[in-house]
Amino acid sequence: MASNKYEEIAQAAVKLFERKGYHATSVQDIADEVGLQKGSLYHYISSKEDLLMQLAHRSISDFNAKMERLLEDQALTNRERLLQALENHLHVVTTHQSLTTVLLREAFSLKEEPQKVIQELSDKYLNLWTRMLEEGVAAGEFRPVNARVTALAILGSCNWAYRWYKEGGKLTAEQIAGLFADLFLDGMTKEQ
Amino acid sequence: MASNKYEEIAQAAVKLFERKGYHATSVQDIADEVGLQKGSLYHYISSKEDLLMQLAHRSISDFNAKMERLLEDQALTNRERLLQALENHLHVVTTHQSLTTVLLREAFSLKEEPQKVIQELSDKYLNLWTRMLEEGVAAGEFRPVNARVTALAILGSCNWAYRWYKEGGKLTAEQIAGLFADLFLDGMTKEQ
Amino acid sequence: MASNKYEEIAQAAVKLFERKGYHATSVQDIADEVGLQKGSLYHYISSKEDLLMQLAHRSISDFNAKMERLLEDQALTNRERLLQALENHLHVVTTHQSLTTVLLREAFSLKEEPQKVIQELSDKYLNLWTRMLEEGVAAGEFRPVNARVTALAILGSCNWAYRWYKEGGKLTAEQIAGLFADLFLDGMTKEQ
Amino acid sequence: MASNKYEEIAQAAVKLFERKGYHATSVQDIADEVGLQKGSLYHYISSKEDLLMQLAHRSISDFNAKMERLLEDQALTNRERLLQALENHLHVVTTHQSLTTVLLREAFSLKEEPQKVIQELSDKYLNLWTRMLEEGVAAGEFRPVNARVTALAILGSCNWAYRWYKEGGKLTAEQIAGLFADLFLDGMTKEQ
């Protein structure tokens, strides 16, 4: 499974879905990109929608996997863990920007059932973040914030980067994570 | 212009674009919703894409207008102004959630030219926020943050709400704005 | 309903389905036949399969209607009624030979659900025949035959005509019905 | 030729063609059924259509062979011969119901040339029946019926059974043949 050709197709699709969007990308476009006939694609994919589904799944699973690994690391303080989580998330967003775009912008084009699957994995990811913040509160490291809303705020910030991050720009993912960590941990207010 | 009928059509389109997405919404769907025949719609709109364009334009203009008015108010401290800006933004997102969805999720379906128009208005909005933060820094109220990245972080948080805010849920837009203000101004770190 | 155009399309489809079969007939073929674009057909039909369904339905309904009317006529002896029924059936088969062909040869291409509908109407037709024969037996006009099997035999004979009857051939439908009536009523055996 | 594998394929095809029809059965379906890859089938068959052709040929040849053998038997009266012919035909229809279905329902999907071959064999079969009836008439055993039309009537009755006969139902092929013989020889009319 995951033959080279399938991987080629997946990459081509990611690239095209990012550039033109799922609907504006035709199966013909993808076939052209990998140098196959339209019909030949169907040796590798079962449908255009399934291809989108696989990509979205791949993306959200990536986020979840990284987050789960992080939460298992008992050696970290909650501040450290938050910084790590931000770095992880932004690292994925920026190094797999196309794939993240597919997840965040195009997955809505999935039909109800597959969309629900993605939604559930996304909810799970949110829950991991929420739990992390709750633990920080419980440990006395964080103020008693509304963990879920705070997680949504942070994830919103980080996800938004799929729209504005430019590879080769002034800031690396790590630097952005640092700025975000400062912001979310210490706020903008100048100490007097 | 802006006849009653056009407004009806616009509202129907917003509703449908939110529910099914721009591509999955057919001109027939919109016609059905307003009780006209497909062909009759074209007395009011010039194209489906133009309808989307108008809606996105309406949405981003709303954000901009509110922000410009706010920045003109000289009586406010920068903290106050930030809180207001958050409230404004979240108020628009939550009370015009469908329209915001059209702007944030569907406007990408516009072709290059119209999309550039929307993008420029969005950039302008970002610039207004950036300026506001810079002024807070200059006034010594805010730490010397990277204003643009911070603005992107805040806007990401706020925009994300179009996806998760539920009308009639536990929190009002004002309460969310309050939580966000606390977060962005003072951070999560517990004072020792 | 039943606009002229729809009727044109239906007739074209009957003709083509008879000549080439349902599967070998493309929507393009039908469109060509009526002088429309492929896509334009869909103003009149909801799908190619539905068109087939309508035609099959039309055909079997025709058979049923004629038979029901006949069974209501109390003035006839059962012999007379049998002759009438044969004439009716063969009249339909021969004057609507194309449509009958669609019913008897092509309706199998329908998917399960629509096919069941047609099957039920066909079963009903068989039941009408069976009842007619039973009444002839009860009235003492017919031998105590197995009414259902006899009905199947007679209908098999009559239906088969869709394959061999040639318009303008030696025998009219009425003459064939006469020969069939002789056969089924009196048999081939020569009286000694 | 006629390797075991070909026979397996033929049987699979008969089964599938009966269940789903020729067009709705893909070469892949057949391959799946025999546990081969699509491409491997072509070591055994030259085309899907040829497979259909072989099956139809096999079926009609079977009918013809049985009928020819019967007509050579000089010891039988024509009544006996008719009963035998009915038994033979119905025996084939009921014990090879799938194959008969392929002949009677699917062979129409053949292209012109191969279809003509089958048609000629079918015509030949009809001629054998016609001759048999004519001999019965000549021998004074049968009334002076129109032999060809009578043969068509009888064959229609018998062929129709491919649609309604259920294995394990109330009647065996022999019993049906008996009922049919009574019907065609003596008719339904009750002797007074």
Add this chain to the structure above:
DNA sequence: GATGAATGAGGCTTCATTCAT
């Protein structure tokens, strides 16, 4: 203003068949 027929382009998918390995 409203209709609804018509367009024409394009979209996704299926499939029998071939062929190099």
Add this chain to the structure above:
DNA sequence: GATGAATGAAGCCTCATTCAT
């Protein structure tokens, strides 16, 4: 003999838009 990748043609259907009435 068997595989499975690849072809290329064809199929059904959708849809934004136009236009005569």
